[in-house]
Amino acid sequence: MDLDELLEGKIFLIDKPINWTSFDVVNKIKWKIKKQFNLKKIKVGHAGTLDPKATGLLIVCVGKATKQIQQIQDASKLYSGEIKLGVETPSYDLETEEYNPKDYNHLQIKDIEDVAKCFIGNSIRQKPPIYSALKKEGKRLYEFARKGIHIDIPSREISIYDFKITKINLPYVEFFVHCSKGTYIRSLAHDFGQNLAVGGYLTQLRREKIGNYDVKDSDNSILS
Numbered sequence: 001m002d003l004d005e006l007l008e009g010k011i012f013l014i015d016k017p018i019n020w021t022s023f024d025v026v027n028k029i030k031w032k033i034k035k036q037f038n039l040k041k042i043k044v045g046h047a048g049t050l051d052p053k054a055t056g057l058l059i060v061c062v063g064k065a066t067k068q069i070q071q072i073q074d075a076s077k078l079y080s081g082e083i084k085l086g087v088e089t090p091s092y093d094l095e096t097e098e099y100n101p102k103d104y105n106h107l108q109i110k111d112i113e114d115v116a117k118c119f120i121g122n123s124i125r126q127k128p129p130i131y132s133a134l135k136k137e138g139k140r141l142y143e144f145a146r147k148g149i150h151i152d153i154p155s156r157e158i159s160i161y162d163f164k165i166t167k168i169n170l171p172y173v174e175f176f177v178h179c180s181k182g183t184y185i186r187s188l189a190h191d192f193g194q195n196l197a198v199g200g201y202l203t204q205l206r207r208e209k210i211g212n213y214d215v216k217d218s219d220n221s222i223l224s
């Protein structure tokens with residue numbers, strides 16, 4: 001790494017490891033740069049949070065490149081993942097315990113694929129999960145959720161450009177989705193299960209692309 005290059009603006013493409021928060025990745029990169037160049041401070045930020053249980057592309061901007069964060073965040077995203085049908089969780093993912101089991105054995109391949117197609121269009125209304133980092137009244141939503149406090153969350157307009165089912169091995173369904181900024185794939189998994197009338201939650205998630213940036217071009221050497 002060259003200090004002048006970093007200060008002028010450097011973008012790191014990271015394949016975020018599972019169980020790391022996006023903040024963990026930013027902190028590790030910031031710590032490494034400050035230690036290597038004996039700096040007291042340097043601007044480092046990421047362009048779009050990934051949940052701890054998710055893996056894939058996390059874009060970290062350093063120096064003047066932090067001015068590009070909003071522009072990068074506004075780009076569309078590509079994800080691959082897996083949904084478990086026939087049961088739900090409060091967080092819509094693996095963070096919380098399963099509840100409300102329902103029989104899913106009647107589901108046919110066509111049923112599952114047809115419901116996926118229903119989400120594709122110009123725009124849909126989606127409610128973010130209660131277990132999310134969005135703020136309300138100065139607190140993160142997950143802070144209310146973990147205390148059992150009910151909070152009314154307004155829906156937001158998002159776009160699903162493509163939603164393909166790539167493998168079915170009930171109760172698990174693998175998928176690929178191309179979506180707009182602001183889309184919660186956990187909420188998509190939940191709504192998908194609701195539309196099939198059996199429930200569902202997200203068991204795996206990997207971010208493949210943000211705009212023209214691809215996880216295949218990532219380099220995690222800075223995290224070692």
